[in-house]
Amino acid sequence: MTNPILEIRNLHARIEDREILKGVNLAIPAGELHAVMGRNGSGKSTLSYVLAGKEDYEITEGEVLLDGVDLLGMEPNERAAAGLFLAFQYPIEIPGVATMTFLKAAMNAQRKSRGEGEISTPDFMRAVKEAGASLNIDASMLKRPLNVGFSGGEKKRAEVLQMALLAPKMCILDETDSGLDIDALQVVSKGVNALRSEQRSMLVITHYQRLLNHIVPDVVHVFSDGRIVESGDKSLALQLEAKGYADFDSEPA
Amino acid sequence: MMSALDIPTLKENIDRETVDQVLSLDVDKYKYGFSTDIESDMAPQGLSEDIVRFISAKKNEPQWMLDWRLDAYRRWLTMDEPAWAKVHYPQLDFQDMYFYAAPKSTPAPTSLDEVDPELLAMYDKLGIPLKEREILAGVERPNVAVDAVMDSVSVVTTFREELAKVGIIFCSISEAIREHAELVQKYLGSVVPVTDNYYATLNSAVFTDGSFVYIPKGVRCPMELSTYFRINEKKTGQFERTLIIAEDDSYVSYLEGCTAPMRDESQLHAAVVELVALENAEIKYSTVQNWYPGDKDGKGGIYNFVTKRGDCRGNGSKISWTQVETGSAITWKYPSCILRGDNSRGEFYSIAISNGYQQVDSGTKMIHLGKNTSSKIIAKGIAAGFSDNTYRGQVSAHAKAKGARNFTQCDSLLIGDKCGAHTVPYIESRNATAVFEHEATTSKISDDQMFYCQQRGLNEEEAVALIVNGFVRDVLQHLPMEFMVESQKLIAISLEGSVG
Numbered sequence: 001m002t003n004p005i006l007e008i009r010n011l012h013a014r015i016e017d018r019e020i021l022k023g024v025n026l027a028i029p030a031g032e033l034h035a036v037m038g039r040n041g042s043g044k045s046t047l048s049y050v051l052a053g054k055e056d057y058e059i060t061e062g063e064v065l066l067d068g069v070d071l072l073g074m075e076p077n078e079r080a081a082a083g084l085f086l087a088f089q090y091p092i093e094i095p096g097v098a099t100m101t102f103l104k105a106a107m108n109a110q111r112k113s114r115g116e117g118e119i120s121t122p123d124f125m126r127a128v129k130e131a132g133a134s135l136n137i138d139a140s141m142l143k144r145p146l147n148v149g150f151s152g153g154e155k156k157r158a159e160v161l162q163m164a165l166l167a168p169k170m171c172i173l174d175e176t177d178s179g180l181d182i183d184a185l186q187v188v189s190k191g192v193n194a195l196r197s198e199q200r201s202m203l204v205i206t207h208y209q210r211l212l213n214h215i216v217p218d219v220v221h222v223f224s225d226g227r228i229v230e231s232g233d234k235s236l237a238l239q240l241e242a243k244g245y246a247d248f249d250s251e252p253a
Numbered sequence: 254m255m256s257a258l259d260i261p262t263l264k265e266n267i268d269r270e271t272v273d274q275v276l277s278l279d280v281d282k283y284k285y286g287f288s289t290d291i292e293s294d295m296a297p298q299g300l301s302e303d304i305v306r307f308i309s310a311k312k313n314e315p316q317w318m319l320d321w322r323l324d325a326y327r328r329w330l331t332m333d334e335p336a337w338a339k340v341h342y343p344q345l346d347f348q349d350m351y352f353y354a355a356p357k358s359t360p361a362p363t364s365l366d367e368v369d370p371e372l373l374a375m376y377d378k379l380g381i382p383l384k385e386r387e388i389l390a391g392v393e394r395p396n397v398a399v400d401a402v403m404d405s406v407s408v409v410t411t412f413r414e415e416l417a418k419v420g421i422i423f424c425s426i427s428e429a430i431r432e433h434a435e436l437v438q439k440y441l442g443s444v445v446p447v448t449d450n451y452y453a454t455l456n457s458a459v460f461t462d463g464s465f466v467y468i469p470k471g472v473r474c475p476m477e478l479s480t481y482f483r484i485n486e487k488k489t490g491q492f493e494r495t496l497i498i499a500e501d502d503s504y505v506s507y508l509e510g511c512t513a514p515m516r517d518e519s520q521l522h523a524a525v526v527e528l529v530a531l532e533n534a535e536i537k538y539s540t541v542q543n544w545y546p547g548d549k550d551g552k553g554g555i556y557n558f559v560t561k562r563g564d565c566r567g568n569g570s571k572i573s574w575t576q577v578e579t580g581s582a583i584t585w586k587y588p589s590c591i592l593r594g595d596n597s598r599g600e601f602y603s604i605a606i607s608n609g610y611q612q613v614d615s616g617t618k619m620i621h622l623g624k625n626t627s628s629k630i631i632a633k634g635i636a637a638g639f640s641d642n643t644y645r646g647q648v649s650a651h652a653k654a655k656g657a658r659n660f661t662q663c664d665s666l667l668i669g670d671k672c673g674a675h676t677v678p679y680i681e682s683r684n685a686t687a688v689f690e691h692e693a694t695t696s697k698i699s700d701d702q703m704f705y706c707q708q709r710g711l712n713e714e715e716a717v718a719l720i721v722n723g724f725v726r727d728v729l730q731h732l733p734m735e736f737m738v739e740s741q742k743l744i745a746i747s748l749e750g751s752v753g
Contacts, residue, residue, distance in 0.1 A: 077712045107710075
């Protein structure tokens with residue numbers, strides 16, 4: 001009876017003349033974590049950008065519902081306020097803006113668009129301190145400009161920190177394991193796992209099975225040439241790891 | 254001077270009388286309290302020697318001041334308007350202006366309903382009380398203005414008494430001319446000479462009021478001095494004259510301006526600010542300039558042609574300029590330091606924002622004359638809309654400036670693709686031991702940065718404001734606390750409508 005948190009129906013998208021998404025169908029019920037796996041250039045990252053509302057893409061067909069509400073008609077910031085979060089593969093540098101300042105601006109912007117008042121400074125400090133502790137993020141990192149000069153691990157930890165503070169319904173993690181050594185991967189995975197809950201769904205986009213040892217999915221989808229070509233449980237990821245993507249390429253739509 | 258046909262109203266009839274009166278008097282009579290004979294607060298339209306005499310008489314000035322003004326006026330007549338700045342505007346008609354207590358060239362609004370709604374929206378966002386909005390917008394409601402003045406009179410008096418205890422003089426320049434003539438005579442025009450440039454010379458002839466600050470030897474001024482605490486007579490902003498003198502081992506921090514945009518009928522503003530820092534003295538001068546920039550089509554707005562200069566006259570003295578420039582249709586402004594004393598130091602921190610059709614040509618001059626003098630320039634220009642934003646700076650070391658050092662950093666940020674940012678540095682060294690460094694960058698707010706911020710919940714305008722505030726952070730932190738917070742807000746508001 002209940003709506004899935006995210007429902008994608010026959011989604012087609014193009015950039016200039018090139019069609020990249022060619023009919024994506026996907027439904028993620030509340031509390032589930034789905035993984036989308038696919039080779040480079042299969043359109044996985046495009047899917048995450050299209051969902052978040054990056055304007056380079058033109059949607060030619062299909063619809064996307066977030067908790068039953070049409071997502072595609074919203075501005076990117078409205079999607080964020082509605083509960084969609086994208087952890088970027090390459091988090092963007094914002095020079096001169098302290099991480100702390102950015103966090104507060106983002107939280108307050110979302111509260112504002114939901115008609116809530118600004119968060120009080122003590123509440124904010126407490127929330128940041130709590131969420132930061134489990135991700136090994138200390139005060140000195142929070143004072144640095146967001147992502148400027150951050151190591152790969154610091155960038156991804158900062159993404160998860162934002163995710164924790166913004167408390168979205170739907171998290172999309174785009175290649176979160178890229179640029180991480182094994183220690184950093186463990187910290188980040190722990191942070192992501194701590195955020196899994198009955199009310200929250202996640203979509204993990206990844207190239208390698210490695211991440212899924214740490215963040216164990218409920219469902220795995222194989223993405224190829226702009227659509228999902230196979231779905232299964234976590235064993236599908238292991239199968240892919242062993243055989244590669246070639247088996248799925250030749251499959252007809 | 255004015256033909257009878259041009260004088261249809263009663264108000265202007267009074268002007269006419271004044272003109273006749275002025276014309277009928279001969280020069281000698283001005284010495285003897287001429288001003289008591291004048292009841293009108295209006296000077297006739299236009300500019301002439303008589304107008305200069307009128308202003309001086311109206312202010313009850315001593316003869317030396319009048320002579321000084323007349324000398325400036327005669328000099329000005331021989332000068333040409335500078336054309337080197339990257340700004341464009343129609344020819345100014347000085348005979349069409351009023352140089353004292355200018356009556357409005359168009360009727361003033363009688364209620365806020367008649368004021369540019371964009372301007373009102375801005376007041377709303379800045380959280381300015383309704384009463385103050387009316388004053389800022391120039392609404393003709395004498396009672397309101399009187400209330401405000403009454404309020405500030407008591408404030409001003411309290412402050413002045415506090416300051417007088419430590420020997421600080423803080424008053425209007427007109428009062429200083431009368432009460433502290435020896436100081437004014439000694440220092441006025443000693444940093445910006447009467448002959449300096451077209452607008453400064455014009456100001457010298459016709460300035461109407463401004464601030465005077467004197468900090469005695471060894472005194473550290475216990476509070477930030479602000480024009481806000483001094484009664485600025487209405488309609489005297491056009492040709493302000495400010496003089497600040499810091500004696501040996503003294504310190505003062507001076508704040509000028511207001512974050513609220515001021516609507517003003519007079520299009521030309523030509524202020525002069527002179528700072529004198531004696532041995533080991535320090536002057537910190539902060540400005541937030543937010544004059545009316547004109548409407549969204551570039552109509553109206555203030556032409557701001559300002560000469561600001563500080564003289565580090567004593568050994569080890571220091572002058573620091575910090576400015577946030579967001580208003581005016583045209584800004585032509587180069588707060589500078591003459592590093593005359595050995596080991597003296599000059600600083601210039603600037604944020605210049607242009608949006609719509611604004612034109613900014615601003616920067617600084619650091620003139621190294623003394624030994625081991627040092628200077629630092631950090632200029633941040635942000636151009637949006639159809640605006641043009643130029644940094645123009647000069648750093649020079651003279652033959653005796655052994656060991657002079659300068660560091661300059663000029664960063665420009667472009668928002669959109671219809672605006673322009675330009676950097677024009679002039680560097681001149683006549684001393685082999687001088688070390689000058691110059692760094693410049695130009696960047697754009699990237700689509701990726703915008704998308705990232707929006708994905709986190711910020712709308713386009715909030716995203717731009719956040720990124721720009723990050724861009725200007727190294728300058729903002731040099732502002733006094735209360736200005737810093739207001740400036741951040743102001744920056745956000747100035748850039749509204751710059752995206753999308």
